[in-house]
Amino acid sequence: MSAHGGANQAFRLLGARITAKHSGRALDIEGNLMTDRARLTQWDWHGGNNQRFRLEPLGDVGTYRIVVESNGRVLDVLNASTDDGATVVQFPWHGGSHQRFRLQPLGDGYHRIVAVHSGKVLEVQNSSTANGALVTQRAWHGGDNQRFRL
Template sequence: MSETSGRSRTFKRPRPAPAYAFLLAGVLAGTAPGAVPANAAPASAPDSAPASATKAGPFGPSTCKQGYVWRESHPEDHVCVTPDVRTQTWNQNRANYGNTDDNGRCRDGLVFREAIPGDEICVTQSVRDAARKANEQAAMHWEATWDRVYPDGYVPFPFTDAGHEYKIRSSYTAARNGKQVLYVDVWQGSTQDGTGTVVWDYWGGANQRFVFRRAGNDLAYQNVFEIVAAHSGKCLDVFEWSKSNGARIVQWSCHGGLNQKWYLERRADNRWQIRSLYSDKCLDADQPSLQAPEHGVIVQQWDCIGGKNQAWSVVN
C-alpha cells in the first residue's frame, strides 16, 4: 500500500508496479436470527439445482468490464476508468509535491482530489469533480454490478448514498392476503450478538433496515460492504466463520472481518445476489425448491445456484 506523509497525509509517489500488475491491468482492460438459534439445522440440498452462477470475476467483485482498468489513485481504489484516466491519475500523484506548500497545504486554486477517503492529492476543482463522478458511476463499470437491462444505466443503490438505510427485499415474493412481500429481518428486533435473520412481512421496523457501509462511508470505490442493522448497529455475519452451506446469517458486533464483508452481483434476471466475501456463497432464504421463500424461513448462506430464494432487491 502507498504510504502517507506525516506532514500532509497525501499519498506519496506510487512505487514501480511489479510485473503481475501490468498483466492485471491488461486483463481488466480486455487485453490479456434473539432466539432462533444460530446453529439451526441447515436445509437439505435440492435434488436438482441449476448450474452454479458465474463468480464476480477473475479479480474479485471489483473486476472491471472489458475496456476499463482500476483507477488506482491508491492501491485500494477499484473504480473502473479508461486506461488514459488511470495514467492521468498516476501523473497527478507524481505531481503532488509541486502542488503543495511547505506546510503540506494545496497551493492557491487547488483542492484535495478525494478520489477515496484520505486522498489529499492536490488538483484542480474540475479534476476533483471528475473523480467524484467516476465514483458515482462505479457500479456501471464493474463486471459484477452493471445493469443487465440498461447497460449504461446509473446504479445508485446502495453505492452512492452514504449512511442511507435500505431494505433487502426477497425479489420473487409477492403480496398475499393483505400481507407484504418479504424482507430480511433481524429476529424480533433483538440487539444481541448471534441473533439470526429471517424473511418476514415488512412492517416498518428498524430491524428490517440496513446501512451498506464501506470504508470512509462515502461513495463506493470498491464493491465491498458491511451490512449494518439500523436498530442495533451490528453487522450481518456468517456465523462462526463457516464456509459451509446452511451456515446461519446472524448479527454480530462489527469487527471488520471478512465474514462480515459482502458484495453485490447482478444475476441474469437483473436482481441482486448478495455474496459473502469470505465464503463466496450467496445470501439464501431457506427454500430447497429454489422458488420464492415462505414467510419466516431462516436466512443462511448457500452456493450461488440462481434460485429465486437467492434473488434480492435493495430498496430505499
C-alpha cells in the first residue's frame, strides 16, 4: 500500500481488507457469490477472497474502482441510483460513474468512500453490527458506520 499524500499519489491496495469502524467487521460479498448483483455486506474477517479488494486508481485524479479479489467484478451502486439506502453490489466493470469512488481520509486512520455519481458515501445500513448487514449509500452524517479502514 502506498501512502496518500496528494494529487500526485494514489492508493494501490492489492487484496486488502476494508473494515467498518463501528463494528470492526470486514466488507464482504455475501456468501462468496460469483454472480452479478451479489450484495456488499459486512462479516467477521475470515480472509476469503470475497473479503479482499483491490483499489485501482483511474485516469481521473482521485477516483478508484474497487475490485473484488474473488472474481474481478467491481463495486457498483445498483442501477446507478442516487437515493439514500441504494444497495451496493458487485458487477462487471463498464466504467460508469456509479462504479467510481473517491477515498477521503478523515484524519484518524479511517476514510469515507464516496460514490462519484451521487456524492453519497458507503455505510453499513442502520449502523448494524451484525454479520450480513448490508452496505448502502447515504448522505454523509459522520457516523462510525460511514468510516472505513483501508
